[in-house]
Amino acid sequence: MDTFKLYSSGDIVRDTGLLYFYRLLREINEQNQSILQPKLALNYLEFQLPTEEEFDLEAALFNQIINVELYQTFIQDLSAEKIDPVLINEWKQSSLGELRTNLLKAKIPTKQIDKIMKKSETIYFPYLRNSGKFGANAQSVQNFHRNLKTFIQLFFSRLQGESKEREFYGEGRVCGICHLEHAGVYDITHKYAADIVESLPEKQRIYRTDSKYLYTFQGSQNNTFSNYADYQQDSAICFSCEFFNLFFLLYIKKEKAKYLVSCQNLVHMEFLQRKIRMKQDIYYQQSFYYQVAKSTKSARIRLYQVATDPNKGLLLKLEDAIEFDDLLKQIKLMDFVDSFSFPEEQKNVSDLKQLIKRFILNKNNEMAYQYLLGNLINREANIMAYNWSIVVKFIEEVMKEGENYVGKV
Numbered sequence: 001m002d003t004f005k006l007y008s009s010g011d012i013v014r015d016t017g018l019l020y021f022y023r024l025l026r027e028i029n030e031q032n033q034s035i036l037q038p039k040l041a042l043n044y045l046e047f048q049l050p051t052e053e054e055f056d057l058e059a060a061l062f063n064q065i066i067n068v069e070l071y072q073t074f075i076q077d078l079s080a081e082k083i084d085p086v087l088i089n090e091w092k093q094s095s096l097g098e099l100r101t102n103l104l105k106a107k108i109p110t111k112q113i114d115k116i117m118k119k120s121e122t123i124y125f126p127y128l129r130n131s132g133k134f135g136a137n138a139q140s141v142q143n144f145h146r147n148l149k150t151f152i153q154l155f156f157s158r159l160q161g162e163s164k165e166r167e168f169y170g171e172g173r174v175c176g177i178c179h180l181e182h183a184g185v186y187d188i189t190h191k192y193a194a195d196i197v198e199s200l201p202e203k204q205r206i207y208r209t210d211s212k213y214l215y216t217f218q219g220s221q222n223n224t225f226s227n228y229a230d231y232q233q234d235s236a237i238c239f240s241c242e243f244f245n246l247f248f249l250l251y252i253k254k255e256k257a258k259y260l261v262s263c264q265n266l267v268h269m270e271f272l273q274r275k276i277r278m279k280q281d282i283y284y285q286q287s288f289y290y291q292v293a294k295s296t297k298s299a300r301i302r303l304y305q306v307a308t309d310p311n312k313g314l315l316l317k318l319e320d321a322i323e324f325d326d327l328l329k330q331i332k333l334m335d336f337v338d339s340f341s342f343p344e345e346q347k348n349v350s351d352l353k354q355l356i357k358r359f360i361l362n363k364n365n366e367m368a369y370q371y372l373l374g375n376l377i378n379r380e381a382n383i384m385a386y387n388w389s390i391v392v393k394f395i396e397e398v399m400k401e402g403e404n405y406v407g408k409v
């Protein structure tokens, strides 16, 4: 078993993809006696790569992507079919093989069942409709699956420095994203041994290009899609970066991420992205903050907004560059709002929480505090006492204004 390290490049797309890859590794790890032991460090992701006899990681990853991740996004999208969200959540835990039974059990009209079943036969990678490798342009799901398998294999063999792959795909320019690997000259869908391709007439050779679906990279900074036309025809994005681009797309689709955070520290980035998604998790965990706080000094953070465009695909827009300490403070204050117990008479608690969080985002902590104070009263004495404790913590946090949090949590 060998230990591998994958380094952060500082590129938001690649690093977000790397973090989602980390998450998938963790899931596979949990289901398989901790064989991978993935760990996140400040600037790299580390994991154990078992030998083929020990564990087939390539097959496990393929299965996780196709049968768990993509299947779940497909089920998620059934909300457009007006299916009960409770059922959707239930079905996410099942498999494609059980779909028809589930639909029948839920008494979905036959016509709709047929429609959904038909759709389920064409599950491709999200946002890659035009991709001849992973999207509908691959012409069949079988082709897409075969390409994905090849691609996963390619990623791992490059990781292990196997030169056989270089013979197949050639060595092009240095990748403009990671600045480490060389981009391939040929792509996985037109694989030839280099000596064969050299003997082909120039016109018959098909070169790997920076295709439209890799645009998320170049579009991430200034988001000008028209730039694409100016890009060089040959590829300057390596297979590994393309690999992480897939995980990036999966992340956006699966988590419906509206914001992305990038900073120089992968541990922070993972933490902040998770927090910022503002899901229904319980956010307030002292030990969690402690971990973040002890890991590094304050750093500048970039916040991106994610937008989807039917023609251009995913677009990232730089929203804000803020200090790590400020963002951490905002998140902590929002955590207090989440853990606050609003009175039963209060009808739209989630709207109210959103409103208070918006005040916090706009640095209007005074108004947020007033709202908490206004909802403090509760019929049950112990809940009221609890709310008081939250408000006190809230004030303490606000009072720390201007202080450096790191190391003090």
Ligand SMILES: [Zn+2]
Pocket: 175, 176, 177, 178, 179, 180, 181, 237, 238, 239, 240, 241, 242
């Ligand atoms: Zn690269």
